[in-house]
Amino acid sequence: MNPIKHFNERGEFLNVWHCGTCRVVWSDLGMAEQCCDRHCEDCKTILPPTKKHCWTVCDPCRGKREENREVDRFGKAEKIHRANWGGWVFHNDNFYPCVDDLLDVLDCNGDDIPVYAWACKSSPIVNKDCLEHLFHCIEGEAYEDFSVDELAGLPELREAFVVFMSANADRLTYEPDYTKAILLGWVKPLENS
Numbered sequence: 347m348n349p350i351k352h353f354n355e356r357g358e359f360l361n362v363w364h365c366g367t368c369r370v371v372w373s374d375l376g377m378a379e380q381c382c383d384r385h386c387e388d389c390k391t392i393l394p395p396t397k398k399h400c401w402t403v404c405d406p407c408r409g410k411r412e413e414n415r416e417v418d419r420f421g422k423a424e425k426i427h428r429a430n431w432g433g434w435v436f437h438n439d440n441f442y443p444c445v446d447d448l449l450d451v452l453d454c455n456g457d458d459i460p461v462y463a464w465a466c467k468s469s470p471i472v473n474k475d476c477l478e479h480l481f482h483c484i485e486g487e488a489y490e491d492f493s494v495d496e497l498a499g500l501p502e503l504r505e506a507f508v509v510f511m512s513a514n515a516d517r518l519t520y521e522p523d524y525t526k527a528i529l530l531g532w533v534k535p536l537e538n539s
């Protein structure tokens with residue numbers, strides 16, 4: 347609020363401001379202006395200063411946005427009968443290898459069966475990006491302008507990495523697939539079942 351400009355000893359403006367109210371320093375004028383005078387984008391309620399709370403939306407409104415996003419995702423998702431899904435599912439921040447495992451956990455906890463859980467998609471843990479990460483890492487260790495292309499043995503490394511990748515092709519990691527909702531609650535039985 348009431349941003350104050352910072353200058354160096356030669357009187358040149360440093361593109362830095364401090365908040366006239368709490369004196370926190372910002373390199374962005376917009377942030378300096380809002381610093382102690384922040385309002386939720388949705389309900390306009392006053393937010394705590396940025397240094398304590400970096401969100402631009404208050405907690406209850408953020409919850410509402412999250413709910414709306416969920417409703418929206420579910421509306422657009424392909425709905426799949428649980429009998430037609432043999433893969434992993436995601437519910438309440440947890441992953442389950444199959445629908446039955448999720449239902450067992452819900453049953454043990456005495457929880458209601460939700461209308462749906464999200465399907466999961468898998469990808470190999472060892473993938474070609476891993477080799478690129480290694481190259482970035484090597485370049486990070488080296489001097490400026492160094493390129494891994496200067497190193498010896500790259501064709502052999504790439505060949506060996508392909509073998510390593512296929513040897514571990516069955517080691518998978520999972521993430522929610524918000525385009526597929528697996529219907530869990532009571533749903534019309536399948537036509538031919």
Ligand SMILES: [Zn+2]
Nearest residue numbers: 365368381382
């Ligand atoms: Zn401030």
Ligand SMILES: [Zn+2]
Nearest residue numbers: 386389404407
């Ligand atoms: Zn709000």
